Amino acid sequence: MEEFLPHGAEKKQTHFTDFEGKTSFGMSVFNLSNAIMGSGILGLAYAMANTGIILFLFLLTAVALLSSYSIHLLLKSSGIVGIRAYEQLGYRAFGTPGKLAAAIAITLQNIGAMSSYLYIVKSEVPLVIQTFLNLEEKTTDWYMNGNYLVILVSVTIILPLALMKQLGYLGYASGFSLSCMAFFLISVIYKKFQIPCPLPEQEGNLTGSLNATPVSTSDYQNGYTILQAPEQGTCTPSFFTLNSQ
Known part of the structure; x- marks a missing residue:
């Protein structure tokens, strides 16, 4: 443990040995903000309805503090050992089991996030299309079929973004996503009074x-x-x- 967190290491200048990041600060903020909120923001209203205002705010604050502290520990550990990759950080701390645990956790998180997004596409996008087309009932057209829409979104949007060599450009997509969240948040607040x-x-x-x-x-x-x-x-x-x- 002393090798992983040597005494006085926090006073030394951080020198990363794995790779040099090329993403700007603004793009990193967009990516991190989108990763923190994501599709989970859709469940906040249901959570508040089943916990109440006071308990919901308490739980939300507790989760925010725990998340902030965990990120603080990750950044401090990566600064001490000079490694920014989660898998390599786990390997440095716990060896091969730590590397596997980090890789499995990241994989499960990505699968869960992608599944939630695709479920939203399948269940909600047909209703959005129906509203824009002013249709009274659901038709049998292909663009009203959630399964086809999932395949279309996966091939035309998700796959190109996943194949990008410079992940920093995902900041543009994350910025657009945050703009949509802000727009719908304002719309919901406005419609609440209407x-x-x-x-x-x-x-x-x-x-x-x-x-x-x-x-x-x-x-x-x-x-x-x-x-x-x-x-x-x-x-x-x-x-x-x-x-x-």
Whole structure:
């Protein structure tokens, strides 16, 4: 352990021996920001609805602090030993098992992130196309089929980005992604004050539904989300919510 973290090493000037990075600071910020948020931002609203405002903010702050501290440890360790690659850093610390553990963790994280993005493409993009085309019902055209859209996006967007030699250029794609996130965030906040809760088409069945057996606020049928009458208290935010689900 002393060889890995020698005494007084933090006072020495950092000298990396593996490779020289060519990505600018701005591109690195875009890539890191996109990696931190990613598709997981879509689940924050559901998480808040099932935990409450106070508990959600506490958990979000705790995760942010743990993530920040883990990044601090990685940067400090890489600065001490002069290695910036995760696999080589794991090899220096724990030998071959550490290198394999780092490689497996990175692979699983990439598979999970890519799977979530492709699932969003399959389930949401057909609805977006249907909205732009002003279609009342889903058609059988190929561009309304989520499976075809997944293949199209994988071949035309994901594969070219994955084959790039200079990954720093991914910063442009990450910047565009962050711009889309900001746009949709502003849109959701704006629409929150424009769309009533419950929805107008639900008001007629709201009274009977509240007195009946509680049902979920949405149902999935034929690739569409069918809205139903919300449960009592759904439209009122709560500070604490304990949901076993």
